[in-house]
Amino acid sequence: MTESGSAPGTLRPGGRTARTRAAVRDAVLTGLGEHGYPGLTVEYVAEHSGVHKTTLYRRWGGIEGLLADTLDLAGEDDWSPPDTGSLEGDLRALAREAADSFTDPGQAAAPTAIIAAAFQSRRAADALHAFYAERFSRCERVVHRAVERGEAPAGTDAGAVVRAVSAPLYFRLFITREPIDPALADQSATAVLAAVRAGAFASARAAGRPVMSG
Amino acid sequence: MTESGSAPGTLRPGGRTARTRAAVRDAVLTGLGEHGYPGLTVEYVAEHSGVHKTTLYRRWGGIEGLLADTLDLAGEDDWSPPDTGSLEGDLRALAREAADSFTDPGQAAAPTAIIAAAFQSRRAADALHAFYAERFSRCERVVHRAVERGEAPAGTDAGAVVRAVSAPLYFRLFITREPIDPALADQSATAVLAAVRAGAFASARAAGRPVMSG
Known part of the structure; x- marks a missing residue:
């Protein structure tokens, strides 16, 4: 053009x-x-x-x-996900970072406006998609390191794990319009950690079979 | 007025x-x-x-x-959450229902427009909030029944559980702008089920302490 x-x-x-x-x-x-x-x-x-x-x-x-x-x-910044030495610490830090960024109104205004823009502009939606795809692909390192340390089963769906940590926060902020706080971030990280440990995100099972037949 | x-x-x-x-x-x-x-x-x-x-x-x-x-x-309809006889079946049915309602473009158009409207109108945001608050309070029955059946620990945060099942679907639809499918719905239900069973949503722990100290 x-x-x-x-x-x-x-x-x-x-x-x-x-x-x-x-x-x-x-x-x-x-x-x-x-x-x-x-x-x-x-x-x-x-x-x-x-x-x-x-x-x-x-x-x-x-x-x-x-x-x-x-x-x-x-998306060209040098942000990298937390590296606390444990999956629990990393997931918790990821969740807290997401919550903090939307708790401060000054920090929240621009990303909120961009999320809103994506409803009105296909081009904004595509750019937002690309931004998050790249951002979450960086976050996956957290899960890969956990697999290497033996904290998560091999084949854990890293992309699903890191999205599941943030999802309940964004869901309340932008869909159900409920308040969020650090305790909710911790709850989300704790829940996802438990699911990872139980093998609920291991690929073969993610397709739909039960985690535990108990 | x-x-x-x-x-x-x-x-x-x-x-x-x-x-x-x-x-x-x-x-x-x-x-x-x-x-x-x-x-x-x-x-x-x-x-x-x-x-x-x-x-x-x-x-x-x-x-x-x-x-x-x-x-x-x-919000005045007579919708009630699935009652399949098990927490696993109920969570999976809830997730599938959420995914299905947004997979059919005809069905998805109006709720999507309302979610978008909430970014532009405070009154729409309040109405959306009230709608979901009421809807999820009906969904909590699923968790209460599971506690009664001994499938979930007493004190499980029912509101957090039912929101966690839907959250990854809405997150991809409206934030990261990624496709969803029934397998993703199943994965979400499976993960939340594992977290519930591990006690990750039990209130005393939801405040931020680790689920398992292993």
Whole structure:
């Protein structure tokens, strides 16, 4: 769509382009926090990033492209999952981190707006999907290390485990609209840990056969 | 706000009022499925329910009130959770029911639109919260029966258990935007069952202490 034909993600070699991209991302996140997705405009991003509106349209196409690139950039950080030395510690730390990030309203505003945007924009939904796919693939390390340490059965479905830890938190925040707290994060980690130990996430069984026939 | 001062929910004694309310609800659900919350208008509801626009405004106040009453009415059905005779069967049936309802696009459209609406309207969020609170309180029977049968420890946090079964499905549908299928529903039920059996949802432990010290 752009005259150069290059997607924003390909303009990444440090320096001025990287700084511009980061400034634009910061403006998008601030705008999402302040106005939500329906209220975010290219004008706002231009004003808060110092990047000219025509440049934003040319390089990002518009609001959907700006949101997608913000998520792409968020996915390029060096975040790595906790490494406490035990599966229990790691799952608990993962759950606490998820809960904490949505308990602080300042921190929660932008991701909440992006989750909302995904209901209105297919492109936002795709970018959100890609972001979480990448993020949870990093989280799987926690389970792989546990298998190596003998804390989890071989064949444990790592992707399902790390999603199951966060799911009850997001479910209450965005579906049932109930409050969450650190105790709930701990409960989720504890439950998933018990299920892992019982072999409930081991692949052969995940297809639907009972864990224990007792 | 209305001249009579009565909320829609109080006009409920069968007959014409009940039929009108049901017709309005059907129109709201159809409209949500077709246009989503941002596209739903009082005009659409009037046209599809046969109820005059001024009546809709007078009795429901507008779109937010119509949506809230639709959820109130949905919560007045006689749905009850599965009773298969075992906790495993019941949790699996609950998970399958949740998965099935979102796998059929026709069935999924209206609830998806309501979940989306909750991001844009505080009143929709409150109504959604009330709907799920009531729905999950019915689901808790499944756990209470399991405790009576000796399949689950006394003190098992029934609300947390039934939410944990559905959470990974909704999480993938509306947050990570990943596909779900019956095998995933079974995996979720199997994992939660194992956690229940291990005592991971028993209240004293849910506060954060480890399930097993092995």
